[in-house]
Amino acid sequence: MTAIIIIAIVAILVLWVISVQRKLVKQEEICKNGLSQIGVQLASRWDALKALAELTKGYSEHEYKTITDTIAQRRPITAASSSADANAQENLFNEALGRLNLVVERYPELKANETYIKTMDSVNTYQNQVRMSQMVYNDSVTKFNQLIRQFPDSIVASLFHFTPREYLEQNQDKAEMPSMKL
Secondary structure (H helix, E strand, O other): OHHHHHHHHHHHHHHHHHHHHHHHHHHHHHHHHHHHHHHHHHHHHHHHHHHHHHHEEEEEEEEHHHHHHHOOOOOOOOOOOOOOHHHHHHHHHHHHHHHHHHHHHHHHHHHHOOOHHHHHHHHHHHHHHHHHHHEEEEEEEEEEHHHHHHOHHHHHHHOOOOOOOOOOOOOOHHHHHOOOOO
């Protein structure tokens, strides 16, 4: 009789460990998928930026080269990437976009170019999609990190070497409230 109780308890514990491990794997995969989705949208945004850089070629060869050199530094973001990789690519993109904006300010006819306007609209659309994906990713990371820290799931998480994932950083320049002075 005692052996049956011990076997039942061990079986329940094994089933519980399997259940928790599956839950952790599922949430970790959701995090990886979120980062991969960000990568897809970042790639589209880079392609739109490259098209904008091509438009500047006729106006400023030096700036065109500088922007394309920055674009050449881009790296794909995949499920295997880290949040630091995604943050680095975000910073690189913002640097290239800032350079492009300087060129556009110097050449008003470029700013009025219909192709430029449409391409810039695409960049803005991709920007919004990236922001939404970043929010979804950070929400997924929050859920995953909670799972691996909460007792008793934390026991299983440590047994299977699940570690906390890092959040994507918010661009501090965009986080501050702009001046409303007229």
